[in-house]
Every structure is written in C-alpha cells, then in structure tokens.
Amino acid sequence: MNNYTDYLDISKEVLDGLRYYKPIVALESTIISHGMPYPENIETALSLEKIIRKNNAIPATMGIVKGRIKIGFNQEEIEYLASAKDVIKTSRRDIPYVVSMGLSGGTTVAATMILSQYAGIRVFATGGIGGVHRGADKSFDISADLTELSITNVAVVCAGVKAILDIGLTLEQLETLGVPVIGYGTDDFPAFYTRKSGFKVPMRIDRPQDCAKIMKSKWDLNLDGGIMVANPIPQQYEARKDIIDKAIESALLEAEKDGVKGKETTPYLLDKVKDITAGKSLAANMALVKNNAMLAAQIAVEYSKLENEQ
Ligand code: PSU
Ligand code: MN
Numbered sequence: 001m002n003n004y005t006d007y008l009d010i011s012k013e014v015l016d017g018l019r020y021y022k023p024i025v026a027l028e029s030t031i032i033s034h035g036m037p038y039p040e041n042i043e044t045a046l047s048l049e050k051i052i053r054k055n056n057a058i059p060a061t062m063g064i065v066k067g068r069i070k071i072g073f074n075q076e077e078i079e080y081l082a083s084a085k086d087v088i089k090t091s092r093r094d095i096p097y098v099v100s101m102g103l104s105g106g107t108t109v110a111a112t113m114i115l116s117q118y119a120g121i122r123v124f125a126t127g128g129i130g131g132v133h134r135g136a137d138k139s140f141d142i143s144a145d146l147t148e149l150s151i152t153n154v155a156v157v158c159a160g161v162k163a164i165l166d167i168g169l170t171l172e173q174l175e176t177l178g179v180p181v182i183g184y185g186t187d188d189f190p191a192f193y194t195r196k197s198g199f200k201v202p203m204r205i206d207r208p209q210d211c212a213k214i215m216k217s218k219w220d221l222n223l224d225g226g227i228m229v230a231n232p233i234p235q236q237y238e239a240r241k242d243i244i245d246k247a248i249e250s251a252l253l254e255a256e257k258d259g260v261k262g263k264e265t266t267p268y269l270l271d272k273v274k275d276i277t278a279g280k281s282l283a284a285n286m287a288l289v290k291n292n293a294m295l296a297a298q299i300a301v302e303y304s305k306l307e308n309e310q
Helices: 012-019 030-035 040-054 075-083 092-100 109-119 144-151 167-176 208-220 241-257 262-276 280-309
Strands: 008-010 024-027 058-065 068-071 088-090 105-107 123-125 155-158 181-184 203-205 227-230
Touching: 008 012, 008 109, 012 024, 012 058, 024 040, 024 109, 024 280, 030 040, 030 058, 030 075, 030 088, 030 105, 030 109, 030 262, 040 058, 040 075, 040 280, 058 075, 058 092, 058 109, 068 109, 088 092, 092 105, 092 109, 092 144, 105 109, 109 123, 109 144, 109 155, 123 280, 144 167, 155 280, 167 181, 181 208, 203 208, 208 227, 208 280, 227 280, 241 262, 241 280, 262 280
Parallel strands: 008 068, 024 058, 024 123, 088 105, 123 155, 155 227, 181 203, 181 227
Antiparallel strands: 058 068, 058 105
C-alpha cells in the first residue's frame, strides 16, 4: 500500500478540523525560509495564522522539519524554519531527498499543494506563485508550480505573479495546462506589487461562494488540478509601478552578472528588489499576503458549507 500517512505529522487542531469538514487554509513555508528576511518572516507567518482564525478558519502552515512532513506548524516550528540556516527550498522534486535524509525544507507552492492534498486541505493562501521566467526560451526556467497546478486539487489564492517573470507567457502556460485563472474582483490580472498587469483575466468572480462553487464543480467533474485565484493587492499598499519596474530591471541584470540559475533565481531576485526599493517591496509583500489569507479563509468557509451539505 502507498502509505504516505506514515510520513505526516498532522497537528491536533488540523486533524479535528478535517474530521468535521471545518474550513482550513494551508500556508506555505518557502515564503518563511527563503521569501522574506528575518524577523519579518516570523511576524508575517504568525499574523497570517491570526487573520485566518479571525475569519473562522483553521490555519495549517506546513513544511518539513528534520525529515517529518508537518501539517500545522506550532510556533516553535515556525521559528525554526524562519531562522535555521540549513533549511532547503523544497519543491516537488526535492521532497523525497529532504524527507529521507532527515533534513528540513521550506515548501514552495508546488510542494505545499502536494502536502495539502495528502491532508485533504483544498484552500491555500500565498503571496505569488512561480511561473515562466523572462528569457525562458533560452533558460527553460519554468516553475514547477505551474505543472503542479495542472494536477493537484487545491485552490491557490495569490496576488498574481511578479513582474520578475514573463506574465504573458505564464498566463499562456496556465491556459495550456488547463488551470482556471480567476480574477477576484478584477478584470485585469494582478502583478503582485501592483493591481494591474495589463493582461486580462480569463474569468472573474466577486464573491467567495462563487469560488467555492467553481472548486466543487471542477472536482466533481474529475477535472483534476488546481485553481488560481488572483487577488489584487489592496490599493493603499500598492507600490509605484515605475519604481518596481526599474528595481526589477536592475535585479535581473545583477542576476545575470552573478550567473544565478535554477532554484536560486526566485529568492535572489526577491532579495535584490527588496534592497533596491529600500524595503518598500517587502511592506507591500506583507500586506498582500495578509489580504490573500483573509480571502482564502472566506473561500474555505464557503467550501466547507458545500462539503457539509453533501
Ligand atoms: N514568488 C513570490 N514570493 C515567493 C515565491 C514566489 O513572490 O516567496 C516562492 C514560492 O514559494 C514559490 C517559489 O512557489 O518561490 C517558486 O520558486 P521557483 O521559481 O524556483 O519554482
Ligand atoms: Mn526555476
């Protein structure tokens, strides 16, 4: 038998939530280990949990600690992932290595979707997903987040994708992979720090219950795969497009100069953009993840109503 449960430690609170079809929201841990600096990473991780509870759902921050897959971190585990130096950025391909060697991993969107599916959690909040990198025609750098969205049944609430990526190609790839990309209260696909990318979303909803209905029908119809809910950053936290664009251009140049490749690329670019904008990008990043956690909780509440009706 395929005994993946042997590898999982699910917190008591999350187990209880699963048993009674309560609303649960998954949270990733690459954002803690590699996406944000210390101590903003801990501060953000803890406040996301608070926001989810305030909106009547159970938070399940997840990742790998010393070889064990943890669904529902406690505070000590969050602090460990936020400050330990040897935490590995863990996507789908890295999971078996990290688990069997007894290592610790901050899980990416792709890996967190996999862990969520093991546990039976259907809603996940993050900042931005990975996508098709600029210059992918040469580098072939396309995030495993996209392929995961085509096979794993989790709705991912994000603020779109960063302009460090090629947003147009990322949307094309999502269409090819059959992933519904839903604009929440917007016709324009959001670009993480800014509300608009200039690309239209293929579909739009304005209420959490509509998202829950789309999730249910997709999976009732055996159309395996995830859903991307693109939730624009709140207006008051939006960054100035010209400043962000310039910061991204310089970050990309520096990455090329430093010969950065593969899994190091995304964390490198995030860090450079933060330095170039003197931390302004980090403040926007923290605000938009919190906004996504709130929407994800509302969607989880509506989805659990549908599950409980059955
Ligand atoms: N984009 C962000 N912040 C992040 C990430 C992406 O704006 O922290 C992280 C997420 O964990 C995402 C991962 O899943 O980077 C993508 O990395 P890669 O491009 O190597 O697949
Ligand atoms: Mn990559």
